[in-house]
Amino acid sequence: MKFLISMHINPAVMDALTDEEKAAIGAGHGAFIEALKTSGELITTQALVDPSQAAVVSVRGGRRVVTDGPFLESKEYLGGFYLVDCENKERAIELASRIPDAAVEGLGIEVRQVMFADGQLEA
């Protein structure tokens, strides 16, 4: 079963982390990725740029309107994701709990099953 494990970050919380804490999170992700590769559960993982770099696109009356910044004013934004293929939802939740962000107040992890997929997966 495929699951998207998404990481919801609060830029203010991220900024407040010490360098050591940031390094520990980075190392934690590195180890997590290696473990997923070894077990054969990793499909892909991607991290996104800061939400301030986002562009919101809409088309109204055939005209394109582009505004800078995120879609919603919010405290938490999508920071990146893991796409995994694992045994069941329990396993996906177990994997999610190993992501270092899960242990940081203000950063959130969400697990949702994939219901449709298409396109080349080999990156």
Added chain:
Amino acid sequence: MTHLAFEDLLRDLTPQVLGTLVRRYGQFEGCEDAVQEAVLAATVQWPVEGVPNNPRGWLTTVASRRLIDQMRSDQARRERELATAAEVVPEDVPDTDDTLVLLFLCCHPALTPVSQIALTLRAVGGLTTAEIARAFLVPEATMAARISRAKQRVKAAGSSFSLPDGAEREERLRAVLHVLYLVFNEGYTASSGSELHRADLAREAIRLARTVHAQLPEDGEVTGLLALMLLTHARRAARTTLAGDLVPLDEQDRTTWDRALIDEGTELVKTSLAATALGPYQLQAAIAATHADAAKAEETNWPQVHALYLILERIAPNPMVTLNRAIALAETEGPAAGLALLATLDGDERMAGHHRLLSVRAHLLEKTGDTTGAYEDYRRAAKSTAGMAEQRYLESRAARVKPRPRPST
């Protein structure tokens, strides 16, 4: 020889050649890689140069050479002397079929079902890693890592290359059947843009089930599983519209059901029910055969379906079986009786919010005339499923019973 015939031949020979190598050299892990390489070599060479007179001997020789090359280079790396004993490629190819032993090994209890499936399809099914990856919609690297991990686990578990005895044998056979059942289901519940590859999985599961059945013709559950697959596969053309929408059993065009598969499956069910102890696969096959026996949905022998579910519920209690019995009960005693039985599942946490429970309840509520309740449950069921086709079907059902706002006069 056609492309399909090539593939069938190779897939039949793969487990036999692998069995021979493992018996001769041990080390399942290395042998499996060598056989995979030999099979790849055959797919390239045979279509051009023709199939050798003794294809099994050809594959065994090529795989043995690959294995020995590998052993040599491993040893060179370790700066050890070459193992001279391993250099000789024996000419004799023993005529034993180790497919069953390999299946038992691939369905080792140390592996998770997902890994058991991947390893079985490669080592016994003779599918390439790329083919398995495509069928499960994951990158090849992901599947390769999973298979390699599975082989390491089997090695670490230190299992011997032989059929286990007594109770363990029985338990391992159940695991093998479960894996084949999962492979079949994976192929049967086609979703997204990959129907083709997934239909191949269903065919592959049937092929492997036939192999097991040929070796264990007396086992009722093996026969039952094969029959269940054949009877289910017979309905594949009627199960979805050209657009990929699901067609429920009672609305399927039964003239498109595959009669040959139904006849074969029905015959298998009859012989196994008469001859052996009852088991869950046989009962499910008997239920499928009862449905297949009705030329029209109205002619379905529901009392028999209900009786079979009742037995199944006794020997293998499971909320999903109770759910299916509720459908049969609603047909024989009316929707209220079905709903009453469904209500007994409300407290079962395995079924809480399960889309099947919601959709069956919606269906029965619709029959009682409670369109408001039916609408609510169809909508909740649609939200709960992870299948696109099923979601579309449930949404269309919801739209059909949607209560219209009353005119405000």
